[in-house]
Amino acid sequence: MFWRGDDGYHFNIKMINPLNGQETTKKVSSMNYFAFRLMVRQNADNYLLRFRRLLQRYCVDMYCKIETERLTYIRINQSELRSEEYIHLRDAISTEEDAANVGRLTILPATYIGSPRHIHEYAQDEMTYVRNYGRPDLFITFTCNPKWEKITQLLLPGQTSVD
Incomplete structure (x- = not known):
């Protein structure tokens, strides 16, 4: 995928100030780095988006890397938390x-998505909604046809509606 020999993400990538183009003291998180790499831009071709199944595997691997970084931060900074x-x-x-x-x-703090405390807080919120508004009585699903003209117009060059 990276035939140019790109270095990829590492912990010491510095953020760049968009106003003056100089490095700041802040470091780029892995989530920001991979979001930047996968972003769709108007006048630039992102070759990563053309890899189909390999792109899906890449995204899963990078998601695991992001979660590992978040968990490492939580483990190292337990006293601050x-x-x-x-x-x-x-x-x-x-x-x-x-x-x-x-x-x-x-x-794991309640801010960590998927932690037991996070799930417990969501369950408490759901019970509050039911207490205030009553039990839900409507379930809505949405479907679409990938061949619809509005969908096919928004595809990137080289993409098909079944990708």
């Missing part, structure tokens, strides 16, 4: 019969 103050952590350690087998715990 105030994880030692979570009551459930204290309860788990105090009720554990053999506390030596616990190991190093990493607490």
